[in-house]
Amino acid sequence: MQNTRLNTLVDTLFSRFIAWTRNPWRRISLVIISLLFGNYFANAIALIAGQRAGLDIVFAAVMIFLSELVSWIAYNRRMGNGSRPLLVELLNAMKIGVGYGFAVEAFKLGS
Numbered sequence: 001m002q003n004t005r006l007n008t009l010v011d012t013l014f015s016r017f018i019a020w021t022r023n024p025w026r027r028i029s030l031v032i033i034s035l036l037f038g039n040y041f042a043n044a045i046a047l048i049a050g051q052r053a054g055l056d057i058v059f060a061a062v063m064i065f066l067s068e069l070v071s072w073i074a075y076n077r078r079m080g081n082g083s084r085p086l087l088v089e090l091l092n093a094m095k096i097g098v099g100y101g102f103a104v105e106a107f108k109l110g111s
Contacts, residue, residue, distance in 0.1 A: 021086050027086065027089075030086070030090060031089055031090060031093045032093075034089075034090040034091075034093040034094045034097070035093040035094065035096060035097040036097060037094060037097065038093065038094035038095065038096065038097020038098040038099075038100075038101065039097040039098070039100055039101040039104075040097075040101070041094070041097070041098055041101070042097065042098040042099075042100070042101025042102050042104075042105065043101050043104075043105065045059075045063075045098075046101070046102065046105040063098070063102075066095075067095055067098070067099065070091050070092060070094075070095040071092075071095065073088060073091065074088050074089075074091065074092040074095075
């Protein structure tokens with residue numbers, strides 16, 4: 001690939017972002033934001049699935065499949081030093097947030 005200005009800019013931004021996420025506090029903040037986004041996503045999806053009552057079973061099967069896929073990715077792939085890549089941690093935190101959001105929605109509907 002040619003070394004164009006756009007290619008150089010993208011490489012520089014990516015390397016700066018990777019260096020920025022090496023700080024543990026920034027990494028934790030990104031994981032917490034992903035967790036909260038998962039909770040928000042679950043509330044939005046539950047609202048949409050509640051309006052379209054015909055797709056409940058299909059939607060539940062798709063969400064369980066995606067949750068198991070993320071779990072498989074997160075817990076099977078480890079780096080040599082025992083840590084996980086940032087993207088895998090963010091996906092796992094979002095999965096946990098979605099599960100929590102669905103549980104809260106179930107408690108709201110049950111009361």
